[in-house]
Amino acid sequence: MKKALSIALGILTSIGGFLDVGAIATAAQAGAAFGFQLIWALLLGTLCVIFLVEMSGRLAAVSGHTLADAVRERFGFRFYFLQYVIEIIVDFLVLGAEIGGVCIALQLVTGISFQWWALPVAFVLWLLLWKGTFGLIENGVALLGLVTLVFVVAVVMLKPDWPAVMSGALPSLSRHDTAHYLFIAVSIIGALVSPYLFFFYSSGAVEEKWDKSYIGPNRAIAVIGMGFGSVVSLGVLITSAIVLFPKGIQVESYDQAALALVAPLGFLGFVLFAVSLGITCFGAAMEVGLDQAFITAQAFGWNWSESQKPAKEARFSLIYTVMIFLSALLMVAGIDPLQLTLFTMALTATILPVVIVPFLVLMNDEKYVGKFRNGIISNTVVVLIIGLAFVLAVVAIPLEVLGGS
Amino acid sequence: MDEEPLDLIKDVLDNQLVDLHGRRMGKADGIIIELRKDGPPRVAYIEVGGPTLAARLHPRIGKWATSLAKRFGVGAEAYRIPWSKLKSVGIDIVVLVDAEKTPVLAFEQWLREHVVSRIPGGKT
Numbered sequence: 001m002k003k004a005l006s007i008a009l010g011i012l013t014s015i016g017g018f019l020d021v022g023a024i025a026t027a028a029q030a031g032a033a034f035g036f037q038l039i040w041a042l043l044l045g046t047l048c049v050i051f052l053v054e055m056s057g058r059l060a061a062v063s064g065h066t067l068a069d070a071v072r073e074r075f076g077f078r079f080y081f082l083q084y085v086i087e088i089i090v091d092f093l094v095l096g097a098e099i100g101g102v103c104i105a106l107q108l109v110t111g112i113s114f115q116w117w118a119l120p121v122a123f124v125l126w127l128l129l130w131k132g133t134f135g136l137i138e139n140g141v142a143l144l145g146l147v148t149l150v151f152v153v154a155v156v157m158l159k160p161d162w163p164a165v166m167s168g169a170l171p172s173l174s175r176h177d178t179a180h181y182l183f184i185a186v187s188i189i190g191a192l193v194s195p196y197l198f199f200f201y202s203s204g205a206v207e208e209k210w211d212k213s214y215i216g217p218n219r220a221i222a223v224i225g226m227g228f229g230s231v232v233s234l235g236v237l238i239t240s241a242i243v244l245f246p247k248g249i250q251v252e253s254y255d256q257a258a259l260a261l262v263a264p265l266g267f268l269g270f271v272l273f274a275v276s277l278g279i280t281c282f283g284a285a286m287e288v289g290l291d292q293a294f295i296t297a298q299a300f301g302w303n304w305s306e307s308q309k310p311a312k313e314a315r316f317s318l319i320y321t322v323m324i325f326l327s328a329l330l331m332v333a334g335i336d337p338l339q340l341t342l343f344t345m346a347l348t349a350t351i352l353p354v355v356i357v358p359f360l361v362l363m364n365d366e367k368y369v370g371k372f373r374n375g376i377i378s379n380t381v382v383v384l385i386i387g388l389a390f391v392l393a394v395v396a397i398p399l400e401v402l403g404g405s
Numbered sequence: 406m407d408e409e410p411l412d413l414i415k416d417v418l419d420n421q422l423v424d425l426h427g428r429r430m431g432k433a434d435g436i437i438i439e440l441r442k443d444g445p446p447r448v449a450y451i452e453v454g455g456p457t458l459a460a461r462l463h464p465r466i467g468k469w470a471t472s473l474a475k476r477f478g479v480g481a482e483a484y485r486i487p488w489s490k491l492k493s494v495g496i497d498i499v500v501l502v503d504a505e506k507t508p509v510l511a512f513e514q515w516l517r518e519h520v521v522s523r524i525p526g527g528k529t
Contacts, residue, residue, distance in 0.1 A: 065421070065496055072432065073419050073496065077461055080419075131526050300458075301421050301432035302513070310527045314516035317527070368496070 018229025020284030021101035022191030022345040028257040031240025036168030041185040045192030046230035048385040056198040057218035060205035067202045068298035093344040095288045096330035100337025101281030108274040122328035133307040141283030150272045151235030157264040179399035189389040190348035195355040196291040203294040293319040349393035430504035454483030
C-alpha cells in the first residue's frame, strides 16, 4: 500500500519535473512558428527522457549511489570535475530561466515588471528549501502542477485537425527558416532531456532509500510520469499551432504565448496560463537549486540530505542558498527570460554527450547495476537521439546566433 | 578483508568514505604509499582533502589551493586515514573513525557555527 502511494506520488512528481519553463517556452515557440511540424522533436525528446529517467532510478535502486557519485568513482575526479563545472554553469542559467518564468507569471497577473519579482521569488524559493523537507517539496509542487492539464482541456475545446497533428509526428524539414526550425527542434530536445533531471531523480531515489524492489515501480513512474508531462507539452504546442500559427503571431514574449489559451478559455485562460507557468517554473527552480547542492555534495563526498535541518548539513544548505541568489541576479539584471530560456535549452543539447555517455557506460557496468544492465534497445535509442541532438545543436546554434543578430 | 585482488585506482580512489556511524565523510581523494628501507612498499593511508584533489587537477592548482587553505586556517593539511582503519572496501569504503572528530569536517563545523546557525531557521 505504501509503495502504491509512493508510485502515485512519483508519477505526479515526474510530471512536475518534466514540465518547466523550457518545455512550455519551446513548445509554444514551435507551435506558433511552425504549426504541428515540430511534434516529432517533442516525441523524440520524450522517448529519450523516459529511458534516461528510468536508468537513473535503476542506478540508484540497485547500487544505492547517485549518478554524480558513480561518475566520480568510475571515471575519476578529473573527468567528474569537467562534468561538474559544465553542469553548474548550465544549472545556473536554467535556474535563472526558471526564476524568470515565475517572475513573468507574476508580471502577467500584476503588471509589475519581472525584474522586481526576482528577489522576492528567490527568497520564497530559498525559504521553502531551508525549512521544508524533500517530501513536502516534491508532493506539494506535484499536486499544484496538475493545473497544467488546462492545456489538454484547451486542445479538446479547440478541436484540432487530428490527421494534420499526426503528420507532425514524422520528422520533416521546414521549407522556410530552416536554421530557426532546427534551432527550435534542438531547444525542444534540450528542454526535455535536462541533465539536472537525472542527477536530481537519482538523488531523490537515494534519499528515499530505494532498493531493488523499486525497479518495477521506477519503470512505471518513468513511463507514465514522463508520458503525462509530454501530453501537456503537446497541449502547449497544439494550442499554439491552432491559435497563433494561422495569425502569424511569433512568440517573442510570454504574453503572446498566453494568447493561445485566451482563444478557447477567455480571461480565465490567461489567468490559468500564468498560474501554470508560475507553478511549473517554481517547482523546477526548487529542483534545479537542490540539484546544484546535490552534485556539489556528491562531488566531494559530503553528507547530504534535503530533509535534515540546515545546521546538520551546513555546506549543502549554503550551496543552494548562494546559487539561488546568484541566478536571481540574472533576472534583476533584466535579461529577457524567454531569450535566456531558449538559449539555455539549446546549449543543454550541446553538453548532453558529456553527461549521457558516461551515464550509459555506468548502466552497462555490472559493478553498479549487476544483472539489471541496460538492454540493447535502451542503449541504442539513447545514443541515437543524443547524437542527433548534438549534431543539430552544433549546426543550428551558430546559425541562430548569426541570423538572430 | 578478503583475498581478492584490489585495484587501488579502480576500486579505492574516488570512492565514497563512510564513517563508523554511517555518515558520509568525503571521498578517497588520494592514496599514500610508503616506501620502506626494510621491506616492500606498502599502502599506508587514504587522504581526504581539497588541496589533495586540487593537486590532481594540476600541481599548480594544488599549490594555490594549499596556500588558500592555510590563509583561512582550515583543511590546509590533508587528513590521512591509516589503511588499518578500513573496515570494508566496496563502492563505499567504511572506515573506523568518527567523522565529527576529524579535521575533515572542520569547515563544515565552522560554517555550522558561524553562518548557518545565525540564519533564522537554520538551527531548529
